Amino acid sequence: MRGENGAQTLLIDADDTLWENNIYFERAIAKFISFLDHREHSPEAVRLVLNDVERDSIVKHGYGLHSFAHSLVETFEKLSVDPITPELHERIHSFAHQIADHPIEVLPGVPETLQYLGERHHLIMMTKGNPAEQSGKVERSGLKEYFAAVEIVAEKDESTYRSAIAKYALLADTTWMVGNSPKSDINPALAAGLHAVFVPHDNTWILEHEDLANAPPNQRLLVVERFTDLKSHF
Numbered sequence: 001m002r003g004e005n006g007a008q009t010l011l012i013d014a015d016d017t018l019w020e021n022n023i024y025f026e027r028a029i030a031k032f033i034s035f036l037d038h039r040e041h042s043p044e045a046v047r048l049v050l051n052d053v054e055r056d057s058i059v060k061h062g063y064g065l066h067s068f069a070h071s072l073v074e075t076f077e078k079l080s081v082d083p084i085t086p087e088l089h090e091r092i093h094s095f096a097h098q099i100a101d102h103p104i105e106v107l108p109g110v111p112e113t114l115q116y117l118g119e120r121h122h123l124i125m126m127t128k129g130n131p132a133e134q135s136g137k138v139e140r141s142g143l144k145e146y147f148a149a150v151e152i153v154a155e156k157d158e159s160t161y162r163s164a165i166a167k168y169a170l171l172a173d174t175t176w177m178v179g180n181s182p183k184s185d186i187n188p189a190l191a192a193g194l195h196a197v198f199v200p201h202d203n204t205w206i207l208e209h210e211d212l213a214n215a216p217p218n219q220r221l222l223v224v225e226r227f228t229d230l231k232s233h234f
């Protein structure tokens, strides 16, 4: 903390912490559900099936658009009485692939806050997903210059954070993970011995929801309202 412990290392999540991400998936899912126009299942019921399919797809295919497109097709196959045709397959894939190359909507006040933090602390972006998709977003965001390094990882669990600690020779006592996901950013970082800052986002993906863990003794968990609030803590 500023004036208290001096320079810190901030590992900072990207999707839905620095820029909008999940809203594009939500829009694609809404289009998919209205396309499906299911006579027997409500949109909510379709969504529950999709959530289950996505949990499995992540294990098999990882995160990203390929995995998401696969999940939509599989959900269609589970729910539709009609067999899937090449045309339908193509159409369903298009809902997912429309997300690619969308312009990056950086969240309010993020560049100024990164500028401020970068002058005082060591910043490393830490984002999970498909390497090509994530690095494309990093480039298009214009935010890369604020970071000493960008880490793109396949999953964010306790061992991922322990690897980052080793790779960058981080001191757990002066390192914080900042992000919007209890499941990927906060709880595994706390488990790996880091401090954490939870920055909630109204549109966090349901598969990232989890109760926030309590910070173990000698570790801290800050909860702020928005990213710009980091300026009053660091």
Ligand SMILES: [Mg+2]
Binding pocket: 013, 014, 015, 016, 017, 179, 180, 181
């Ligand atoms: Mg995120």
